[in-house]
Amino acid sequence: MNALSHTSKPDAARLALDVERVRVDFPILHQQVHGCPLAFLDNAASAQRPRQVTEAISHYYHHDHANVHRGVHTLSHRATDAYEGAREKVRGFINAASTSEIVFTRGTTESINLVAATLGQSVRPGDEILITHLEHHSNIVPWKLLCERTGAVLRVAPIDADGAVRLDELQQMIGPRTRLVAVAHVSNALGTVNPVKRIVEWAHAADVPVLLDGAQATLHAAVDVRELDCEFYAFSGHKMCGPTGIGVLYGKQHWLEKLPPWQGGGEMILSVSFAETVYNKLPYKFEAGTPNIAGAIGLGAAIDYLSEIGLANIAAYESRLLGYMTDRLAAIDGLRLIGTAEVKAGVQSFVIDGIHPHDLGTVLDHKGVAIRTGHHCAMPVMEFFGVAGTARASLAFYNTQSEIDQLIDALQVAREILS
Ligand SMILES: Cc1ncc(COP(=O)(O)O)c(C=O)c1O
Structure with missing residues (x-):
């Protein structure tokens, strides 16, 4: 049961999240910007970190x-235990079968590039990579580069006016030349939640592997890779209250085993001579x-934190908050919602007649409200909706209804100043 599910809605009545209690853990939220309380609604770009995460990092640097x-010495053992302990936490968090299946990377972008570079070695001219029109550039450009290198063809499943993928078309585009389907779990620009389990089933019916871009999913609801049955799942620490520069x-296992190594160096080998290299086992390869x-x-500390609050609680809370924000935005004269798919998570893009999103963002900042404006690294989405960019408010479980009211009040002020 979670907000990313197409089959079940959270039972809000049974779930609880004490937002004021949660906010105590986030020192950054308690500040004034331009004399107004900060309302941080830019979580899709990067979420904030609770004290528990920064303390775990300091503790590691101060002690271990x-x-x-x-190493054979004590500190090296402690560091190794903590590092491998974090891998086990990630495994449990997404319900992977084994820690061999958890590769640490710099983030979603690097994870996708790893697959594109290694799988790409067996891609032939005329093979096809299937993505959708709502992808982040991170799930477009690595495949374009692969196609340029190999002569493969990038195919793009269209979206509709609500910003939902046209599933009938996507299903039909999976064919004998498809080598991989690579799809966002949740769109960062639109908030659309793709029915990824169904997409995986269609791809598997044609014996095609699936990579899911989970950058916008893991903060918002429980992800179970064994239930989804995808071959690859990529995500970033900084989008789920963890540090920047780490991802997964x-x-x-059998896919990682058959892919060739990517970058060469220490750790990824068992033995090296000038004649022969024996690569390390997974995931170190x-x-x-x-x-x-x-x-x-x-x-790992972020995962502990999110797990303690409970992903089901987070999903239910955010779903109510998103509903409230969407209704209030929709009531503003001249405001057009971009991204109105039936199943959505935490994100609402919009434009206001005659006002450039950047101007909107600047006025909002002066009212303490942080939103993102621009193309959100999803230029094909902007092109589809005929806009250069949008304003995007994106939620996390530590946001409140009163922050949304602050956003709405600031938008009214912006309209008066800018229209
Ligand atoms: C859907 C999606 N995919 C991929 C990325 C890239 O993530 P990162 O920059 O952490 O690698 C983002 C970042 O916004 C995203 O929203």
């Missing part, structure tokens, strides 16, 4: 830091060089 895996590529140890530990 050493390089991992190779989940891959089914894909973790060349000293990893982001503190980042992984911080991500």
